[in-house]
Amino acid sequence: MIRVKKLINAADDVVAEALDGLTLTSAGIARLAGSTTALRADLDAVREAGHVTLLSGGGAGHEPAHAGYVGAGLLSGAVAGEVFTSPSVDAVLEAIRAVASPAGVLLIVKNYTGDRLNFGLAAELARAEGIEVATVVVADDVALAADAGAGRRGLAGTVLVHKVAGAAAAAGLPLAEVVRRAQRVADTVGTMGLALSACTVPAAGQPGFLLDQDEAEWGLGIHGEPGVERAALPPARDVAQRLVAAIADDRAITSGQRVVVLVNGLGATPPMELSIMADATARELRKRGITVERLWAGSFLTALDMAGVSLSLLPVDDELLAGLDAPTTAPAWPQTVTAPEGAIVPAPAPAASGTGTLTADDPVRRALEAVAETLISHRDELTELDREVGDGDLGISLARGAAAVLAESPDYPGEDGPAAVLRAVSASVRRSVGGTSGPLYAILLLRAASALEAAGPDDPGRGWAAALRAGADGIREVGGAEVGDRTMIDALVPAAETLQTQLASGAPASTALAAAIEAARAGVESTMSITARRGRSSYLGDRVIGHPDPGAYAVVLWLSSIASTLAPA
Numbered sequence: 001m002i003r004v005k006k007l008i009n010a011a012d013d014v015v016a017e018a019l020d021g022l023t024l025t026s027a028g029i030a031r032l033a034g035s036t037t038a039l040r041a042d043l044d045a046v047r048e049a050g051h052v053t054l055l056s057g058g059g060a061g062h063e064p065a066h067a068g069y070v071g072a073g074l075l076s077g078a079v080a081g082e083v084f085t086s087p088s089v090d091a092v093l094e095a096i097r098a099v100a101s102p103a104g105v106l107l108i109v110k111n112y113t114g115d116r117l118n119f120g121l122a123a124e125l126a127r128a129e130g131i132e133v134a135t136v137v138v139a140d141d142v143a144l145a146a147d148a149g150a151g152r153r154g155l156a157g158t159v160l161v162h163k164v165a166g167a168a169a170a171a172g173l174p175l176a177e178v179v180r181r182a183q184r185v186a187d188t189v190g191t192m193g194l195a196l197s198a199c200t201v202p203a204a205g206q207p208g209f210l211l212d213q214d215e216a217e218w219g220l221g222i223h224g225e226p227g228v229e230r231a232a233l234p235p236a237r238d239v240a241q242r243l244v245a246a247i248a249d250d251r252a253i254t255s256g257q258r259v260v261v262l263v264n265g266l267g268a269t270p271p272m273e274l275s276i277m278a279d280a281t282a283r284e285l286r287k288r289g290i291t292v293e294r295l296w297a298g299s300f301l302t303a304l305d306m307a308g309v310s311l312s313l314l315p316v317d318d319e320l321l322a323g324l325d326a327p328t329t330a331p332a333w334p335q336t337v338t339a340p341e342g343a344i345v346p347a348p349a350p351a352a353s354g355t356g357t358l359t360a361d362d363p364v365r366r367a368l369e370a371v372a373e374t375l376i377s378h379r380d381e382l383t384e385l386d387r388e389v390g391d392g393d394l395g396i397s398l399a400r401g402a403a404a405v406l407a408e409s410p411d412y413p414g415e416d417g418p419a420a421v422l423r424a425v426s427a428s429v430r431r432s433v434g435g436t437s438g439p440l441y442a443i444l445l446l447r448a449a450s451a452l453e454a455a456g457p458d459d460p461g462r463g464w465a466a467a468l469r470a471g472a473d474g475i476r477e478v479g480g481a482e483v484g485d486r487t488m489i490d491a492l493v494p495a496a497e498t499l500q501t502q503l504a505s506g507a508p509a510s511t512a513l514a515a516a517i518e519a520a521r522a523g524v525e526s527t528m529s530i531t532a533r534r535g536r537s538s539y540l541g542d543r544v545i546g547h548p549d550p551g552a553y554a555v556v557l558w559l560s561s562i563a564s565t566l567a568p569a
Contacts, residue, residue: 144228
């Protein structure tokens with residue numbers, strides 16, 4: 001028996017159990033006894049109203065399609081086969097009988113050979129029983145030539161066909177008019193996508209194909225089958241440009257037209273990435289002079305656990321737009337919103353922090369630039385260390401803050417003294433670095449600035465030592481960590497104490513700083529045998545043993561870069 005890492009009981013039961021779960025979480029959806037067909041629970045009222053009923057479906061594994069689109073204003077029923085396998089002729093026929101209405105039944109079928117054969121034969125058998133049945137086939141895949149093999153595949157654009165047809169049926173229109181509107185959408189909607197990874201069918205237990213780390217599969221179908229091209233993955237804006245261009249060229253969508261857009265996740269694509277793709281797609285369409293009337297982003301018709309995205313573009317007029325905006329109770333249909341240019345609220349101006357510039361030869365600026373360049377160059381190393389013991393964002397966060405300091409340092413108020421510069425650096429870090437690192441380093445810099453100001457200009461070495469100690473104390477106070485808790489404090493406090501002690505004993509600044517760095521290194525070494533009591537690592541227990549704390553290691557890096565600016569040329 002193949003064991004696959006999925007939240008299932010048995011591969012043979014996934015379709016039925018998933019449908020049972022849907023009926024428990026979605027009011028108004030029922031399961032046809034003895035089958036894997038989802039039905040509207042109020043079908044008798046639909047028939048009594050004399051409305052056309054709609055049936056769609058296909059292989060499972062595309063959730064929320066198709067059962068998630070069962071509801072008033074959308075599908076009357078959805079019949080599912082096994083994963084990526086068309087339902088049998090008898091299953092489709094049984095579903096047609098279950099939804100049959102005196103006004104007729106419309107079958108909406110994706111253009112796959114199994115679906116066309118099984119739904120088509122079931123329709124013939126139903127007609128022989130006296131049920132009026134019409135069929136609309138969806139073939140919205142623009143990646144394939146129209147005459148390629150079995151023809152173009154039915155993809156996520158099918159969902160838009162469902163919606164327009166469902167609205168027409170709910171309005172009481174006759175079967176011929178419901179078919180006409182559904183066919184309009186099927187004939188004009190275009191879809192193309194790309195995959196970042198393959199999917200794993202539960203019964204197979206392994207991915208359908210493999211991609212290198214930087215590869216993407218362009219123009220794939222929804223059953224895990226490879227696409228038309230494998231190439232390096234470009235930035236999202238370039239993905240959107242290529243997909244929009246392919247669909248617009250194929251469907252003759254040009255400047256001045258109105259469209260709706262479906263940004264569809266393929267099953268394992270995070271909402272963040274879908275939102276980025278939505279933004280990139282809207283920008284590309286506006287650049288082409290195409291008006292975006294509606295823009296939806298989410299998982300509408302998936303391929304199990306595949307990472308990737310597809311775009312569907314549908315040219316619309318007022319008739320189609322009204323159908324897409326019509327109400328529905330189907331749980332998978334998204335909230336309808338307009339798609340404006342995007343709302344931007346002006347940010348309040350920050351408080352004034354001084355005037356002037358920090359010159360390139362100022363020692364504080366040289367130290368800041370050295371620290372920033374070091375953190376940027378060690379970004380990947382810190383990120384990898386943090387993956388071992390935390391959430392993997394430390395290197396990225398510190399590098400982001402470092403880049404902000406490099407960009408803004410020329411405008412820091414150097415003529416107002418080092419304390420004013422540290423406060424400006426704190427503001428840069430606070431704005432650019434999220435999580436815990438940003439606030440902690442911002443506090444360190446603010447406390448250091450106050451201590452440096454209080455120390456005065458008479459003994460700058462001791463002033464900077466006091467500043468480092470005050471910064472460490474600020475982090476301890478606000479963050480609640482102490483030496484031995486396995487945090488940056490394990491390196492920062494020994495370094496600050498050693499620097500003060502060395503300078504108090506008369507050691508030169510370079511010697512004192514070297515000793516402080518060694519104390520920090522020893523602190524990092526000590527963290528390898530400590531079970532964390534603070535920070536993200538505290539959730540991992542003994543699993544952190546043997547790994548240095550990345551925050552403490554970062555302290556050694558930036559202290560060392562400061563020391564390098566003091567070394568004689």
